[in-house]
Amino acid sequence: MENKQINIGIIGCGRIAQTRHIPEYASNKNANILGYFDFNKQRAEEIAKKYGGKVYESVEAMLADNDIDAVSVCVTNSAHASISIQALNAGKNVLCEKPMATSLEDSEAMVWAAKKNHKLLMIDQNQRFAKTHIRAKELLEKNTIGKALTFKSTFGHGGPETWSVDGGPNTWFFDKNKSKYGAIFDLGVHKIDLVQYLLNSAVNNVSARLTTLDKKDSTGKLIGVDDNAISIYELDNGVIGTVTSSWTYYGEEDNSTIVYGSEGIMKIYDDPTYSIVVIKKNGEKILYDIDQIQTNDNQTKSGVMDEFIDSLIEKRVPKSDAESVINSMRAVFASIESNETGKRVSISGTK
Ligand SMILES: NC(=O)c1ccc[n+]([C@@H]2O[C@H](COP(=O)([O-])OP(=O)(O)OC[C@H]3O[C@@H](n4cnc5c(N)ncnc54)[C@H](O)[C@@H]3O)[C@@H](O)[C@H]2O)c1
Known part of the structure; x- marks a missing residue:
């Protein structure tokens, strides 16, 4: 992925996406937000108008886009694991919000999906x-x-x-x-x-x-x-x-x-x-x-999105890699x- 921008999809366009993920990607010269999906389509459209990029009709539509390299998962806790695993299986790198998942089994399944697909899975434990x-x-x-x-x-x-x-x-x-x-x-x-x-x-x-x-x-x-x-x-x-x-x-x-x-x-x-x-x-x-x-x-x-982008470009494990969050x-x-x-x-x- 050297010498290329990382193309991002935002899943969930609520408060954390609006206050951290989207502005922090927007200010990172190596990141390019390609588009958004939210159950609330109007919300996604307003964000797309403000920051640029398109609105996808579904998570599946976003994940089917070969130009997307990575996604931020900024939805309700109950959907973190399923969407993250779906994205990893579709060959995308994932930055998922905390809490990682709603069960330990799901948290471990997320780590396994990242390993199996050789993709990066980072959790937004921004206090680190x-x-x-x-x-x-x-x-x-x-x-x-x-x-x-x-x-x-x-x-x-x-x-x-x-x-x-x-x-x-x-x-x-x-x-x-x-x-x-x-x-x-x-x-x-x-x-x-x-x-x-x-x-x-x-x-x-x-x-x-x-x-x-x-x-x-x-x-x-x-x-x-x-x-x-x-x-x-x-x-x-x-x-x-x-x-x-x-x-x-x-x-x-x-x-x-x-x-x-x-x-x-x-x-x-x-x-x-x-x-x-x-x-x-x-x-x-x-x-x-x-x-x-x-x-x-x-x-x-927060510096979290910069770390996600840097670790993708440098092909290294990020600071709050999912595996390091499992004990939490x-x-x-x-x-x-x-x-x-x-x-x-x-x-x-x-x-
Ligand atoms: N790292 C932090 O410090 C921090 C701070 C706040 C929130 N969070 C986490 O971020 C996540 C989102 O919280 P928030 O505060 O942005 O909530 P929010 O209610 O402000 O926004 C959630 C958004 O996600 C959309 N949504 C919900 N389920 C969806 C799905 N399955 N597919 C597509 N869109 C969906 C909603 O329509 C809404 O726009 C939560 O898991 C929360 O714990 C983390």
């Missing part, structure tokens, strides 16, 4: 790409806070009903048939993936509770998926910590991760000015002003099992 997280990982690897012992990672905001292009109390995010799970799938998966990335170790045991406390659908009934989830994760390297995901943090978003080590504390995206604050054992503070996290209201370039999916589904059984769940097959 945030400059502050990259720096925090380097600082942790340099033992800036000594040996990591425990962590507390949180992703909470007021809920997806103000985010989705089809928002409000009937958003698909609240519909179990389309989302399968709630806050843990929407937000928890980001932090479960992040802590393993930052601490360079895999989750091997999980205890979790998922609950629905406050979110109601248009009939006034509590929604059928979790609006809060709290999990305890034990890592292979002995580190233990919690991941909290919430759709009921009204008024202010929390996207912070705090790591407590033998020589001090590292607070990441916890201070409004300094994206990393290191507090040494003796109380000394070191402040790092690196960047601000992307939030629903503050969209900055294992941890998510172990959390769900722990909630259902009331037991601590051990993850087999961790690397």
